Amino acid sequence: MHTTDYLIAGSSHAALEAINAIRMHDGEGSITVVTRDPHRPYSPTVLPYVVSGRSTPERVYLRDDAFFTLNKVDYRSGCALAGLDPAAHQARLADGSTIGYRKLLLATGASPVVPPISGIDRVDYHVLRTLDDATRLRAAMAGSKNAVVLGAGLVGMHAAENLVKAGASVTIVEMSKQLTSGYFDEVAAGMIEQAFLGNGAKIRTGHRVVGLEPGPKGATLQLDNGDTIPADLLLVAVGVRPELGYLDGSGVATERGILVDDSMRTSVEDVWAAGDCAQARGFFTGTPVMNAILPDATVQGRIAGMAMAGDPGIKPYPGGVPLNTYHFFGRHAISVGSAAVPEGGRAQVRFDAASGRYLRAVFDRDERLTGIFGVNEFFDAGVMAQLILRRTDLGPLRERFFAQPLATGRELMSQLWR
Amino acid sequence: MGQAYSTIAFDPAKCDGCGKCMTACASVKFDSTDTTRSLIQIVRSGGASIEPPRPGEFELALCRQCADPKCATVCPAGALGKNGATGVIDWDASKCVDCLLCTIGCTYAGIALDEHSGRVSKCDTCEGKPACVPACPTGALRHVTTARIYNEVGSWEDLFAPGLAGCQGCNTELLMRHALRRVGPDTVLATPPGCVPGMGSVGFNGTTGTKVPVFHPLLTNTAAMLAGVKRQYERVGRKVTAMAIAGDGGASDVGFQSLSGAAERGERILFMVVDNEGYMNTGMQRSSCTPYGAWTSTTPVGEHTRGKSQDAKNLPMIMINHRCEYVATASTAYMEDLYDKLDKALAASERGFAYLHVYSPCTTGWRFQSALNIEVARKAVESNFVTLWEYTPESGLHFTRPVDKPLPVTDYLEAMGRFRHLSPEQVEHIQKKVTENLRFVRKIAEQADEQ
Numbered sequence: 109m110h111t112t113d114y115l116i117a118g119s120s121h122a123a124l125e126a127i128n129a130i131r132m133h134d135g136e137g138s139i140t141v142v143t144r145d146p147h148r149p150y151s152p153t154v155l156p157y158v159v160s161g162r163s164t165p166e167r168v169y170l171r172d173d174a175f176f177t178l179n180k181v182d183y184r185s186g187c188a189l190a191g192l193d194p195a196a197h198q199a200r201l202a203d204g205s206t207i208g209y210r211k212l213l214l215a216t217g218a219s220p221v222v223p224p225i226s227g228i229d230r231v232d233y234h235v236l237r238t239l240d241d242a243t244r245l246r247a248a249m250a251g252s253k254n255a256v257v258l259g260a261g262l263v264g265m266h267a268a269e270n271l272v273k274a275g276a277s278v279t280i281v282e283m284s285k286q287l288t289s290g291y292f293d294e295v296a297a298g299m300i301e302q303a304f305l306g307n308g309a310k311i312r313t314g315h316r317v318v319g320l321e322p323g324p325k326g327a328t329l330q331l332d333n334g335d336t337i338p339a340d341l342l343l344v345a346v347g348v349r350p351e352l353g354y355l356d357g358s359g360v361a362t363e364r365g366i367l368v369d370d371s372m373r374t375s376v377e378d379v380w381a382a383g384d385c386a387q388a389r390g391f392f393t394g395t396p397v398m399n400a401i402l403p404d405a406t407v408q409g410r411i412a413g414m415a416m417a418g419d420p421g422i423k424p425y426p427g428g429v430p431l432n433t434y435h436f437f438g439r440h441a442i443s444v445g446s447a448a449v450p451e452g453g454r455a456q457v458r459f460d461a462a463s464g465r466y467l468r469a470v471f472d473r474d475e476r477l478t479g480i481f482g483v484n485e486f487f488d489a490g491v492m493a494q495l496i497l498r499r500t501d502l503g504p505l506r507e508r509f510f511a512q513p514l515a516t517g518r519e520l521m522s523q524l525w526r
Numbered sequence: 527m528g529q530a531y532s533t534i535a536f537d538p539a540k541c542d543g544c545g546k547c548m549t550a551c552a553s554v555k556f557d558s559t560d561t562t563r564s565l566i567q568i569v570r571s572g573g574a575s576i577e578p579p580r581p582g583e584f585e586l587a588l589c590r591q592c593a594d595p596k597c598a599t600v601c602p603a604g605a606l607g608k609n610g611a612t613g614v615i616d617w618d619a620s621k622c623v624d625c626l627l628c629t630i631g632c633t634y635a636g637i638a639l640d641e642h643s644g645r646v647s648k649c650d651t652c653e654g655k656p657a658c659v660p661a662c663p664t665g666a667l668r669h670v671t672t673a674r675i676y677n678e679v680g681s682w683e684d685l686f687a688p689g690l691a692g693c694q695g696c697n698t699e700l701l702m703r704h705a706l707r708r709v710g711p712d713t714v715l716a717t718p719p720g721c722v723p724g725m726g727s728v729g730f731n732g733t734t735g736t737k738v739p740v741f742h743p744l745l746t747n748t749a750a751m752l753a754g755v756k757r758q759y760e761r762v763g764r765k766v767t768a769m770a771i772a773g774d775g776g777a778s779d780v781g782f783q784s785l786s787g788a789a790e791r792g793e794r795i796l797f798m799v800v801d802n803e804g805y806m807n808t809g810m811q812r813s814s815c816t817p818y819g820a821w822t823s824t825t826p827v828g829e830h831t832r833g834k835s836q837d838a839k840n841l842p843m844i845m846i847n848h849r850c851e852y853v854a855t856a857s858t859a860y861m862e863d864l865y866d867k868l869d870k871a872l873a874a875s876e877r878g879f880a881y882l883h884v885y886s887p888c889t890t891g892w893r894f895q896s897a898l899n900i901e902v903a904r905k906a907v908e909s910n911f912v913t914l915w916e917y918t919p920e921s922g923l924h925f926t927r928p929v930d931k932p933l934p935v936t937d938y939l940e941a942m943g944r945f946r947h948l949s950p951e952q953v954e955h956i957q958k959k960v961t962e963n964l965r966f967v968r969k970i971a972e973q974a975d976e977q
Contacts, residue, residue, distance in 0.1 A: 125599060151602030157623040163603060167621060170604045403630050406599045433626040438644065440626060486639040488587075489630040490596070515569065518635045522571040522585030 111208035112140035112182070114416060115199055117189040118215030119143035120151060121402055122383030122409030124170060126213050129413025131179050137417070139181045140209075142201060144188030144216075147239050148172070152217070153402050156266030158242040159249065160273070165239055189216060192358040194376040211378050211416040214366055215409060218348035218384040218400055223258075227320035231327035233342040236263055248341050252276040256329060256339035258317060260287040262434055264345030265300070269436060271341070272307050279310040279337055281317060281329070283346075291432050293447050293468055295459065296483050303437045312337075348400060350385035363387055364398050370424035372412035380416055382408035391427030391497065392446045392478065399428030403493075426497050431489060439464065444492040445479030446470065453478065456510050469510055475502050480513065487513040491521045498524060530673035531613025534566075534588065534649075534656055541584040541666035543568055550661035554652065556642070563640055565589070565649040566658045581664070589636035589649040591615055597648075600631035613673075614650050622646065665930075672862050675704075679865070682707045685737045690725045695889040695896025697858045697903065698725065698800055702771060704861070705798060706736070708868045713767045714755055715740040718748040718781060720773030722800065724807040727771070745776040749788035752795050760794075767796060767875060774801040774815035778841045789848035789879045796875035799841065802888040810891040814839040817911075818959060819952045821944040822891070832947055837959055842883040843967070846917050851878030854916035854926075857885045859904035863926050867916060874918070885912045893943025902941050909938040910964050915971065922974025923967065935960050 114130055116123045119141055127139060143149075148169040157163040176183045191200035192212075199207050220235035222228065234245045245267065249255070253276055257268040260282035271278045280287070286297040287304075301311055312331065319330035326340040350365050361367045361375035365387030372380045372388065383405035390397035407425070414422040434441045449455050452473030459466045463484065470479035477495050480487065492513070495502075500520060502509050509516040548564035556563045571585035591608075595615050598606040605621035606628055608614075617637075624645055628637050640647040649656075659669045685706040692699045698721055706713065715738055717727040726735040728742045743751040748770050756768035777785055777799045788795065804822050805811040812822040817838045821827050825834040845853045852874030856864040867882060874880040887894070887902040894902055906912045907927060914927040935957045939945040948956075 121599070121602075128599075153602035153625065153627070154623060157603065157625075162623050163621070168603060402602060402627060403600045406596075406631075431630045433630065435624055435626070440639070440644075442626065442629075444630070486641060488632070488635040488638060489626070490632040491635050493630060494633050518567065518569040518587045519571060519585075521633070521635065522569055522587070 109198075109206050109208050110140070113137035113210045114139045114213070115207055115209035115211070116141045116213045116215060117143070117199070118213075118217055118383065118385075119145060119149040119183075119185070120170075120215070120217055120383065120405070122215040122386075122405040122412070123213065124149055125406045125409030126215065126382065126413030126416070127179060127181060129410045129419065130417045133414065133417040133419040136180075137210075139179070140207060141176075141181055141183045142187040142189060142199075142207070143185055144202070145238060146186040148183075148185070150239055151402065152237055155236055155239065155242040156263065156270065158239065159236065159246050159267060160270040161246065165243055168239070189214075189354045191354055191356070192360065192379075194358055194360070194379055197378065209378075212380070213409075213412050213416060214360075214374070214379065214381040214385055215383045215405075215412075216350065216354075216385045218350045220344060221347045221349050222344060223317075223346050225317050225320055228344075231320045231322050231342065233327070233344050235344050236267060237348065245343065249274050249276070252341040254326075254338055255279070255341040255343070256281060256337055257343045257345060258329075259344065259346035260284075260289075260311075260313070261345060261347060262288065262291060262432065264343065265304075265434070265436065267343050267345060268304065268309060269307075272304070272309050276341070277308070277310075279312060279339075280304065281315055281331070281337070282311075282313045283316045285314045287311065287313060288434070291430075291434065291443055292441055292483075293481055295457070295466055295468070296441055296443075296481055299439075299464065299466060299483050300436055300441070303439065307437060348384065349398075352385070363396065365396075367396055368408075370411075371415040371422065372408055372425065373415060380412040382412040388425060389427045391429045392448075392450075394427070397428055399430060401431055403431050404428050429493060429496055431493055433489065439484050440486070441481075441483045442485075442487065442489050443479075443481045444489050445477065445496050447479055447481065450478055458510070467510070467513065469513070471502065471506065475506050476500060477502060477509075482513075485513070488517055488521075491517045494521060494524065500524070529610060529613070530676035531591065532651070532654060532669060532671045532673050533591065533613075534651065534659065535668045535670045536586045536588075537666050537668070538571070538584060538586075539582050539666075540664045541568065542581045542664055543570075543584045544663065546661045546663060547658035547667055550657045554657040555647075556640075558642075560642075563642060563647075565647055567635070587635035587638075589615060590634050591649075591651070596631035596633070597628035597637050598631075600627045602627060606637075612651070612654065615648065616650070617646070617648055619645070675861055675865060679704065679707055683711065683737070685711060685713075687726065687729070687735045687737070690727075690735065692721070692725045693888075693890045693896075695899050696721075696725075697886055697899045698722065698802075700858055701800060701884060701886065702727070704864070705771065705868060706738070706769075708865065709767050709769055709796070709872055711738055712765065713738045713769050714752075714759070716743050716748050716752045716755075716768075716770040716772075717741075718743050718745050718770070718772050718776045719807070720776055720800075720805075721802065721807040722771045722773070745780045747784050748772055748776060748781050749793070749795070749797060750784040752797075753788045753791070753793035756793065756795055767872065768794070769796045769798065769875075771798050771800060773805070773807070774799055774803060774841065775805040775811075775813040778814045778839055786848065789845060789850050789881065792851070792878040794875055794878060796871055796880045796882070798871075798882045798884060800884055800886045801841070802886045802891065803838070804888070804891055806888045806891040815841060817956070819945060819948050819956055821893075821947065827947045832949065832952065833944070840963065842881070845881045845883070846923065846970070848879070849919050850881050850917075851875070852880040852916070852918055853883075854881075855883045855885065855912065855914050857903045857907055857912070857914060859900050859907060860914065860927055863914060866926070870916065887942075891944070893946075894941060898941065902938075905933060905938040905941050909933040909935045910960050911935060911938050913964060913967050915967065923970045924974060925967075925971055
């Protein structure tokens with residue numbers, strides 16, 4: 109049986125940061141990475157750009173073989189984790205082999221949710237989570253005339269824009285009342301909607317698909333109001349969730365994801381989890397939340413790696429803060445923090461129709477920033493995130509901050525840099 | 527071995543917010559007059575409510591070229607990465623997908639959206655020649671290139687044996703190893719009695735402490751012997767550097783006549799004086815380089831005397847009057863400056879007499895903690911107690927690290943024990959002497975400027 113000091117399941121941002129963190133403290137301990145994906149590491153976030161042709165599959169890899177050689181990492185692609193025996197410190201792989209580990213990191217990410225729609229098993233549809241998904245979608249996109257995107261999250265919206273630009277007639281079907289809910293507020297979502305409508309997309313928000321039938325070319329969707337939409341290309345992008353079947357019987361506690369403490373430790377000894385599969389403390393709620401975003405995966409991966417290697421420099425997880433950026437039809441939207449107005453707090457909004465600049469900032473009762481959202485209004489998202497995480501008192505500067513978030517944010521942050 | 531990198535350093539105390547760095551950057555990088563496009567951004571800091579702003583109230587939004595770059599870790603496209611050779615966080619425009627996630631990663635506002643291009647932009651240090659730095663009129667921005675010493679010099683051969691027996695915290699080992707590394711293996715070295723042979727340059731048990739030929743002249747005849755050795759090598763047609771590493775006692779007291787004679791004759795040697803202001807190796811006796819008021823074992827503090835009652839001899843200024851090929855003062859607190867001068871002294875020693883005077887605080891004799899050597903050396907310069915300059919017959923004397931706002935000399939005096947007993951009158955005397963010395967050197971520098 110192969111044994112390793114550090115076993116890492118998964119190969120994207122959380123896993124890569126964990127490798128860095130381990131090697132910062134432990135230059136020699138053996139590291140083995142097992143990943144179900146057949147490729148070298150890449151980011152799911154880049155996939156819409158592979159679909160659009162902006163990037164190409166061979167250019168998206170985040171590490172080359174030399175990195176693994178240099179860092180003495182045994183990298184095994186196409187090698188999924190299938191089961192776990194924490195008492196024996198052993199992991200079972202999909203090919204039936206077993207690996208013994210001293211410390212284990214679960215960074216297995218998430219998979220697309222396939223909604224339980226009647227007939228979905230009888231039609232051909234796309235998802236977008238892996239590089240192979242992206243390659244397949246790009247190939248299908250070329251011949252598509254009538255495309256339907258199910259789900260208006262960032263993955264769906266990205267793909268819809270690509271399909272529009274590729275010349276297809278595109279319909280976006282979304283269950284909730286607005287696009288990009290959970291990422292952007294009503295006004296920003298309205299601007300996104302207008303941009304899509306202006307470019308010829310059709311939008312069916314507030315509708316669910318109740319049935320799918322194979323059609324002459326692809327599938328026919330039936331909506332809850334009885335409308336039918338033909339689709340020669342169907343993309344299902346209603347969200348992601350971790351696939352945790354491999355934990356059955358392991359005793360590792362899960363809710364929607366793998367429950368972890370502030371050092372990314374699971375309920376089981378010598379097992380950590382990070383990234384999209386983990387459910388860690390939310391910064392605002394204090395309770396375990398799913399915050400499946402790239403920046404948080406890197407933070408969690410770093411902490412997990414430090415904890416696994418016993419690095420005394422470790423700092424506890426500050427809590428997950430939502431952080432998103434989104435480009436649509438030449439415009440950019442940035443969202444940092446929570447859109448909800450805390451008790452006793454307030455939201456401030458400004459919108460300039462001529463320039464399309466929109467800004468919404470949320471403050472708590474103590475004049476501390478809790479969220480900031482902009483369309484075509486650039487501010488340093490990293491600085492804003494720090495102002496939130498450090499619970500910075502904006503005090504008398506709040507008005508100026510709202511008028512000039514870029515300059516004032518830098519000014520405030522400059523006092524915290526040193 | 528790790529790699530060190532050049533960096534853009536910012537001193538907020540000197541920045542008055544004039545914005546010339548931003549103008550220069552926008553112009554060089556974008557051919558634009560729009561300073562919002564500049565990759566270096568001066569921002570108001572703490573005193574934001576005070577109008578108009580004053581120096582010390584500005585900060586910098588600029589790429590820190592982090593060793594552990596968060597922008598790169600959150601980049602989904604592999605478009606950002608640390609360049610191992612230059613230290614710059616390189617941005618690959620062809621890989622970037624304009625997602626702006628890097629701006630979420632950066633805490634320093636070092637990578638931001640350029641609204642004109644719709645893409646992110648960040649400082650690339652202008653391929654090692656940052657345009658912002660020469661544009662700064664106040665000296666708030668500096669391009670620190672000391673990294674060269676670690677990277678380039680670090681790979682040169684160390685020509686001293688391991689395990690030199692210096693006092694804890696002494697900077698002379700640093701000085702010896704760096705100097706000989708720079709001068710190189712084709713060297714004959716003279717180390718007269720003093721701390722340098724005391725630390726082991728002349729070796730133990732029949733082996734030398736150096737990997738080059740070394741000899742141990744008398745205090746009195748160092749320069750004469752070295753000149754003779756050099757002449758013999760010249761006579762047989764071998765090119766070697768003849769170098770002395772001598773103490774201030776040997777050079778300024780009994781060894782002075784041979785030093786002065788060799789300088790006057792223009793002997794082609796490189797004479798480096800390690801000035802620790804006394805005969806520290808033999809028990810901390812005073813020399814003619816010991817400053818006024820300093821305690822030494824021969825200028826004790828007691829009923830009748832309060833440290834040395836005479837002022838120090840300014841030996842490097844005396845060397846100027848020999849019209850040597852090159853004369854300079856240096857300090858281990860400013861290694862770049864020291865290296866620059868070593869280069870010039872080495873070149874000058876092929877034409878004539880090169881004299882390098884290095885100020886070297888003595889942890890044991892000056893009475894300060896062993897960790898503070900470089901700090902004491904820096905304070906000596908920052909208070910103008912010593913001045914760093916160089917001289918050639920062609921261009922005269924020029925300050926290499928002028929100090930605009932000197933520290934009070936008490937900051938320097940209080941950093942060590944040998945001045946602990948000073949009366950206010952003695953401190954006043956020293957401050958006057960510092961001012962007078964500075965005026966004297968400045969006069970000579972001004973004459974050089976008038977030429």
